[in-house]
Amino acid sequence: MAMMAKMRSLAPAFILTVGVLFVLFMVISDSSVLENFGGAPTNVGSINGEDISYNDFSKILDQQRENRKQQTGNDIPDENLAQFRDQVWDAVVTQTLFSQEINKLNISVADDEIKDVIVSDNPPDFLKQNFIDSTGNFNKDLYQRAIFDPQNKSALIQAEDVVRQTLLTQKLQSLLLALINVSESEIVKQFLDQKIKMNIQYALFPFTEFPDSSINLTDAELKKFYDENIDKYKLPAKRKLKYVLFPFTASADDSAFALRNITEVIADYQKNPSNFKKDVEIFSSVPYSLDTLDISSFPAEASSAIINGKPGALIGPVYTQGGITLYHLINTVPSTNTVVRASHILINQFGSDENNKAEAMKLYKQLKNGADFEKFAKENSADPGSAQKGGDLGWFAKGRMVKQFEDAVFKGKVNQVQLPVKTNFGYHITKVTGISNRNYIVEKVFSEIKASARTRDELKNKAGDFAYLANKNDFEKEAQLLNYTIQETTPFAESKFGVPGLGANQRLMVFSFENSLNSISEVFSVANGYVVVKISEITVSSIQPFDEVKETVSQLLRSKRKSELAMQKALDIKSKINNDLTKVTNYDKNASVSNLTDIAPNSSIPGIGLDYAFIENALKADINKITGPINGRRGAYLLNVLSKTPFDSSAFAIQKNTIRDNIINQKKRSLLNDWITIMKEKAHIVDNRYLFYGN
Missing domain, CATH: 3.10.50.40 (Chitinase A; domain 3)
Structure with a gap:
């Protein structure tokens, strides 16, 4: 009975210490207690029109913070709270999108499926964790008595909700993962990458044998190359900020x-x-x-x-x-x-x-x-x-x-x-x-x-006073009067990596690119303090003028011409050497002939480095037959694969399924990550957390 008492006393925690945030979010969202909050809804944001209430988000945030504390033994420092809220918000967005897709696809879970999970010999960890004895074994009898005890009915209902949402998520993932296909050629390629070794003789016709002075380029040719590659010369919009930082100093x-x-x-x-x-x-x-x-x-x-x-x-x-x-x-x-x-x-x-x-x-x-x-x-x-x-x-x-x-x-x-x-x-x-x-x-x-909470409040008040005076009067003059140091960022483009010197802050980034020159911000919270900024420079998106990049264009086009010349020379000499690479230097003293031993597909090539064109062509080449020319990193190549590990069909048959499983697992991770990224890009997401937690 002591264990039963423990079950009842720990029931809420026993249900809610589940590690999957999706489950917690769905359970909270389904709770009738949370249908109304203070009469009118108060939301931290929405995803595709589905509101996320402050109450819901706060509960998830508190639970995840407590979970982190139990795992690490430490609470999250105040200076890391904003980043932690961002992580939880990102998880809530992801899981809401999962839920919406589940509804869209009419995915459902039968009561018998839930029952089979709960009464199985190996129930989920969050259910059985309180029924592990001192020897580390799961006490199934005590567990069974607990879940069928009428006094635990409310806890069991919550457990059913948790399992239901978990199964729904698994079914959605299964549908997505069913799209994965692994071809025979992919399995063979990975097998060969692991097993094959090659002995290769190769001739290198280096780009360096064509000096810059030998390649004459007209302005018309340069302009044509510039126009054909205009996307390479696009410059993103950029901003510079002047700012006063109020650091979190104790x-x-x-x-x-x-x-x-x-x-x-x-x-x-x-x-x-x-x-x-x-x-x-x-x-x-x-x-x-x-x-x-x-x-x-x-x-x-x-x-x-x-x-x-x-x-x-x-x-x-x-x-x-x-x-x-x-x-x-x-x-x-x-x-x-x-x-x-x-x-x-x-x-x-x-x-x-x-x-x-x-x-x-x-x-x-x-x-x-x-x-x-x-x-x-x-x-x-x-x-x-x-x-x-x-x-x-x-x-x-x-x-x-x-x-x-x-x-x-x-x-x-x-x-x-x-x-x-x-x-x-x-x-x-x-x-x-x-x-x-x-x-x-x-x-x-x-x-x-x-810095204590009181100190941080005082710093925020100082920053707020400065923001008010700077907006009312003048940013630079008020900073000088108050003896505050003005710093300035380097020019930066809009990105997720944050503002140089200040770090990641989504609202600060939005402010920087949605306001005009000399606009002065409210107070923003960054990793190391509070900050008030002024937009000091705006550079609009543009194309670099031809005259500014003419030298760069010249270098690129000259490199392209060198590559063409090296390839043509290799092709001409190939026709003269009768499948014997040792004769290459008879026709080109600048070329070199080298031998490689036991080269694997994923190896760095001595004297060359990683060169995927070299390796891919070597893998496809016939034995003792010159292949090429190949346009490589250092020049044009002619290859002669002298020997190659023979394909071991017996070993392939044994390892085939394992390799397929490895490729599937790789594709699973990639597919789910890509799917989530695409769903976020397509979704209409409103983030109003700053109204509740500040900037």
């Missing part, structure tokens, strides 16, 4: 909040050390882990305290990248791996190798006589990163540095200045300052310093 209050988290953990630990793991779960921005690390794995700010700490010590607060860390040192253990801490002075700034070596030796002698290493590093090292720290490189394990440097350091003794060692960076004077052969067992709390 405030002093946000930093103080992160520090308070750490101090609360310290205070609680002092009262009850056994609470540390629980405090990690409450206060840490990353999940709990118990780690065994060498000293090089810790930030420099913590390494000394870790080395000198005793088991049970708290090390921190330590300000690290993006937040504050508190370490709890549980114990130390011996390690078979050595890590070292070293300093160096890099000398490479005196021109020749001889001069650099002489300077390094001069400094080395002074250091051996007692000069201050840190002072010398600050004054003389060509490595600015370590120079400002007196040459300190911190702790590092083997494999982190170039070999010559690493060999010298790991053989060095602590506090002993070593002879200069040469690497590709220059000459290094090194000194080992620490050696460790221990690992440290730690757990930690990491309190992220990030």
Whole structure:
């Protein structure tokens, strides 16, 4: 009965933790509770006239966010929420189109089909997941009792809806996939691609044997080529934006909040050390882990305290990248791996190798006589990163540095200045300052310093105030008065890849291409902050004038003529050599003859690279008969296939069905993706999410 109670208590979650978003969407949409929302419909958008209500979309969004949290252990950061909403919206659009197509094709599922799935020996994972025992086995008896328990009727009805929508989707996919056909020639080609090897002799008539100066082109010829290829010279419409960015930078209050988290953990630990793991779960921005690390794995700010700490010590607060860390040192253990801490002075700034070596030796002698290493590093090292720290490189394990440097350091003794060692960076004077052969067992709390919701609201208000003043007065003047930095994008075309420097934002892209010059936007939310933009330049779609691209046209046409000349020369010589490629160089000293061994259809050809025309013609060629000429990447080719792996009909018969299945699976993925893309392009999709979630 305990399991039955669990079934009843978890019934809603047990039904709704299904991983297929389509199913969740359909169940929510079919719910009578959602037929009306506040009297009048309030929609985030529509697909082919079918409204998607804010209530429906929010429920899907919340469920998917919770699913992600359960899978990763982390909630979605605020700065990634807009991108996450885009992903969920795209999924809802896809699944709505699926549903509309199902209705259009009158696809249906009988009650018996649903029943067969639910009562089968292997029901769907979302149904059986709560009936897996401690050994990992499915407890069918408990499951059967649960689904036939009258108290679980409402949960069972929801499960039936889930299965129905899943079966509908599968039937639609089956109809689409029935269009897939695999020909015998496709199977043979893939078999040959995997099995065949060829030995080939070939002659190359390179394009380079025809210098540019030998090909005279008139303006009339260039203009004719330009007109025939006019599509190559189309320029898309482009925009440039001036913008003021209000980045999601943490405030002093946000930093103080992160520090308070750490101090609360310290205070609680002092009262009850056994609470540390629980405090990690409450206060840490990353999940709990118990780690065994060498000293090089810790930030420099913590390494000394870790080395000198005793088991049970708290090390921190330590300000690290993006937040504050508190370490709890549980114990130390011996390690078979050595890590070292070293300093160096890099000398490479005196021109020749001889001069650099002489300077390094001069400094080395002074250091051996007692000069201050840190002072010398600050004054003389060509490595600015370590120079400002007196040459300190911190702790590092083997494999982190170039070999010559690493060999010298790991053989060095602590506090002993070593002879200069040469690497590709220059000459290094090194000194080992620490050696460790221990690992440290730690757990930690990491309190992220990030812009809080309050800080982000304040930033959005600032951005909104600026947008208002810039629209009312002047964008540049208001930015100057408020001491805001104006940046400008490079010219960009309308695309899904986003605005240079600002990232993907569909509404920002739409604003940029649907408004006039000097239009000033409202506030948009981008990946790293809020932004207000001004359209600073508009370039309309056009054709590049002939005079602007004349040189490019000339290069293309000249390449075309070289190709024609090489092909004609290869054809002429082919008629003279009596099927013997070794005679080619008797007629053309610029040509070359080479041999290839064990070339597979998908191989890169030595000296040529990937050349599909070369391979395709070789595969079709008769043995010991010159084929060509072939227009290739580097020139014109004549081929003689000397041998080719014979077709193994027995192996083909064995592998034929497997190859067919592989091709079908490849085509399935391609077909479904292409179908979804086409359906989206044809659909009338209205996206009003910005009214509810901002820009």
